[in-house]
Amino acid sequence: MSKVLEQAKKAKDASKILKRATTEQKNAFLNALADSLVMNSEKILQQNRRDLGENKDLTTAMRRRLELSAKGLESIAASVRVIAKLPDPVGATISEWIRPDGLQIKKVRSPIGVLVCIFESRPNVIVDVAMLCVKSGNVVIMRGGKEITHSNDILMEIIKESLEKAGLPISAVQQLEDRRYEAVCELVQLDKYIDIVIPRGGEALINNIVKCAKVPVLKHFRGLCHMYIDKDADFQKAVDLAVNAKTSNSATCNSIETILIHKDTAGLVLPKLVNELVKREVEVRGCDKTREIIADENKCKKATEEDWSKEYLDLIVSVKTVDSYEEAVSHIEKYSSGLTDSIVTENKNIAQKFLKDIDSATVLVNASNRLVDGGEFGLGGEIGINTSHIHSRGPMGLEDLTVGKYIVVGEGHIRK
Known part of the structure; x- marks a missing residue:
């Protein structure tokens, strides 16, 4: 034997x-x-x-x-x-x-x-x-x-x-x-x-x-998690949530790796958000539209296609400016690992639409992805965060x- x-x-x-x-x-x-x-x-x-x-x-x-x-x-x-x-x-x-x-x-x-x-x-x-x-x-x-x-x-x-x-x-x-x-x-x-x-x-x-x-x-799959900042997001709330979701512990699977931001709010939110991230030693990698707003190479490096599918587990984040809600959802559907994705918005209709459209184990509205944890959910702990579509999903x-x-x-x- x-x-x-x-x-x-x-x-x-x-x-x-x-x-x-x-x-x-x-x-x-x-x-x-x-x-x-x-x-x-x-x-x-x-x-x-x-x-x-x-x-x-x-x-x-x-x-x-x-x-x-x-x-x-x-x-x-x-x-x-x-x-x-x-x-x-x-x-x-x-x-x-x-x-x-x-x-x-x-x-x-x-x-x-x-x-x-x-x-x-x-x-x-x-x-x-x-x-x-x-x-x-x-x-x-x-x-x-x-x-x-x-x-x-x-x-x-x-x-x-x-x-x-x-x-x-x-x-x-x-x-x-x-x-x-x-x-x-x-x-x-x-x-x-x-x-x-x-x-x-x-x-x-x-x-x-x-x-x-x-x-x-x-499957407790890798944590390629997203936060989408909608055009109707509260400015300060968006900055605080994104900073927390990336920096409170970047080595965990529920840390965000990509921030998507609507073009109509990008000009207002991105300068403050990037400054706060850089202040915490986060390396920011942005798409071309993002880099038009954040032109300083020291603050925002050029993102490559590989960045959208990368789980960094480190103080690195990719940022993409999108033209619409639909583009944000399409990006998440393509790249998300299905562990947790979130939206920041004051528009209740868009929030409800996001909850239905995103097929991840945990979907959040105006809350940090870092909260997706058995302890934070009041479960006492977790054996894992199930990203499969069988048995119980999430923590x-x-x-x-x-x-x-x-x-x-x-x-x-x-x-x-």
Whole structure:
């Protein structure tokens, strides 16, 4: 038996136990995990620094995604405690009714089963996935990027200790022990043991998983996100939203990469917007129409066709001045990854039209794209932002890690 198959079988066995776990047991795990993250912060940071030291060729954006801090660990621990306080979704009633003949039917939430999560450079992900899966009654096997091996190892050690303290099976949360790419392919083909796979990362990673998998794949696709500033936008609101959506954390998937602006408001908004972006060390790349307004090469470089399809994950933004609302929508339809796109406008009719026209997992009106996050949505956290058209789209919290199960109670009912 291969090591991969052995881990999958252990996960399936753990799933049978975890789905019977009480809310008290699951919350005990979460509280123990939160306490342990804080108590062991220096040990965790030491391993994180080791990762950073061994990966000197990382881009600035990747280093930002990889690096942990004491404050960051406290924030992660706080998120774990939030999940502990949220209602347990398992067994919650979705709907119920009684048929004319007295047959009682109830639809309740049930765990998906065994999940596989493949992710890249963010070490907080291993904790986010563990806390959400255990609280929702799901078992998970994870594989993080090689650049965060030491960080993930120490965090997994703490997760297993916390499971043990709560009397839950340590196989409920696992790391894939075989680091080979072939091992990932083998794992996602084990449809007898694995129920779903959630890849979080670049386009190449997700496409490779889709090619290999024999189980459903919920894609957390790249974040090529847009903000469209309409001709009826409020000037200051547009500047503030665009600056926040680009600079609050440019290394995240919900940071905007392209700003589209209507020609009728471009002359008013662009000078102030570009100045604010440059002040925050953002490199602006504009189309020809944008560069007619911002003629200073130091403030606005020439955008190429490649820029419209580029996920920078860095302090770089492309800007395109459009002739109409329709042109903006057409651009988003062509280039968006479907994660989140937004509009800034005071025109309610245009806002409603945008909400219908844009087929992204999350569409915003007069709000920063950076708000598209499980924590900001009040979900406590997220296992990913699903850009697929199956299951639950957008940030996936506890309820999104469950499926419906029918409970039917009769008194000798038969089909006539």
